[in-house]
Amino acid sequence: MINMSNWFLRLAVLYLIAGVGLGLYMAASNDHSMFPVHAHLNLLGWVSLALFGLFYRVVPAAAATTLAKLHFWVYVPAHFVQMVLLAMFFRGATAIEPALGAVSMIVGAAIVVFAVVVWNNTRASP
Ligand code: HEM
Numbered sequence: 001m002i003n004m005s006n007w008f009l010r011l012a013v014l015y016l017i018a019g020v021g022l023g024l025y026m027a028a029s030n031d032h033s034m035f036p037v038h039a040h041l042n043l044l045g046w047v048s049l050a051l052f053g054l055f056y057r058v059v060p061a062a063a064a065t066t067l068a069k070l071h072f073w074v075y076v077p078a079h080f081v082q083m084v085l086l087a088m089f090f091r092g093a094t095a096i097e098p099a100l101g102a103v104s105m106i107v108g109a110a111i112v113v114f115a116v117v118v119w120n121n122t123r124a125s126p
């Protein structure tokens with residue numbers, strides 16, 4: 001079984017490198033056209049994954065649930081595909097917009113799963 005907190009945190013810093021790398025490229029090239037990709041690599045990647053990882057660190061019982069596994073295995077691949085499609089979209093492949101919309105809905109669904117995990121595991125102690 002994977003350690004969910006560790007993997008969220010490990011993936012988070014990879015997205016930080018990718019997001020900051022793109023930010024530096026944008027700043028250096030003076031071409032900011034990919035800024036939504038930069039913003040969402042950093043925010044749906046680095047920031048969200050780090051918060052997921054820290055939450056599962058603080059509440060390890062939550063990480064053991066089936067819903068948490070669903071959260072990980074839906075969010076991580078869907079967000080990766082979303083970022084690839086978003087980059088392609090801003091590189092001119094506008095025809096992929098329906099697929100981008102569909103995968104974004106899946107990312108949204110994974111976020112709802114996370115919300116349920118948080119609510120289920122933050123009840124007041126008896
Ligand atoms: C060395 C690090 C970074 C560099 C060089 C950088 C560079 C940039 C550049 C050039 C833009 C486009 C600005 C514009 O055209 O208006 C931008 C936008 C943005 N960056 Fe970064 N960035 C860095 C790190 C980060 C990080 C760590 C985050 C989030 C945690 C972040 C979040 C954003 C957001 C949300 C926008 C869009 C802002 C808007 O809506 O105008 N950036 N960044």
Ligand code: HEM
Nearest residue numbers: 035036037038039040043044047048103104105106107108
């Ligand atoms: C499935 C999830 C998400 C979708 C589909 C989505 C979609 C969008 C769209 C369509 C825009 C406007 C882009 C533009 O006008 O060029 C946008 C902007 C923005 N979003 Fe998101 N978003 C998502 C999640 C998030 C999250 C979780 C955060 C913060 C933690 C965030 C922060 C921002 C910011 C700061 C901007 C303004 C910068 C930009 O335009 O790229 N988004 N988002």
